[in-house]
Amino acid sequence: MNTLRFEALQESHIPAILEIEKTANSAPWSERSFKNELDHKHGVFLVGILQGQVVAYGGVWLVVDEAHVTTIAVAQEHRRQGIGQRLMIELLLKAQKNGMVCSTLEVRASNEGAIKMYEKFGYTVTATRKGYYPDNKEDAVVMWLYNLETWEPPRI
Numbered sequence: 001m002n003t004l005r006f007e008a009l010q011e012s013h014i015p016a017i018l019e020i021e022k023t024a025n026s027a028p029w030s031e032r033s034f035k036n037e038l039d040h041k042h043g044v045f046l047v048g049i050l051q052g053q054v055v056a057y058g059g060v061w062l063v064v065d066e067a068h069v070t071t072i073a074v075a076q077e078h079r080r081q082g083i084g085q086r087l088m089i090e091l092l093l094k095a096q097k098n099g100m101v102c103s104t105l106e107v108r109a110s111n112e113g114a115i116k117m118y119e120k121f122g123y124t125v126t127a128t129r130k131g132y133y134p135d136n137k138e139d140a141v142v143m144w145l146y147n148l149e150t151w152e153p154p155r156i
Contacts, residue, residue: 004083009047014034027134054075056075067100069104085154089153105118
């Protein structure tokens with residue numbers, strides 16, 4: 001059986017991440033941005049590995065007592081299989097263990113699937129950032145999860 005596993009970002013993962021990033025993000029992160037995550041003092045960055053291949057990645061920055069989700073993506077051919085949800089659970093549990101009491105993120109207003117997933121995790125929409133995304137000036141929906149210290153993962 002081929003099991004999905006998560007591990008900390010390594011430099012060797014970056015080429016595969018960049019390939020996923022091209023299709024997952026219309027305003028993709030640069031190679032330098034991912035390399036900066038390798039030794040980010042207040043960051044947690046994980047990759048999902050399936051059959052020896054990177055199929056997902058995501059990160060959070062731990063700022064005082066907040067876990068700010070910076071990015072999360074799943075390879076196109078592996079979407080809608082629960083991988084993104086499992087990755088979010090791993091990130092939030094690591095944030096919890098690091099003493100974070102809440103979490104925030106921005107998501108494209110048009111990304112209804114992601115918004116529904118985040119709501120399933122207990123996030124609520126709190127604001128809109130007008131013209132947030134540089135590629136097309138799309139608005140971002142700001143979401144918060146306030147009870148991270150007592151949060152329990154949803155069943156997926």
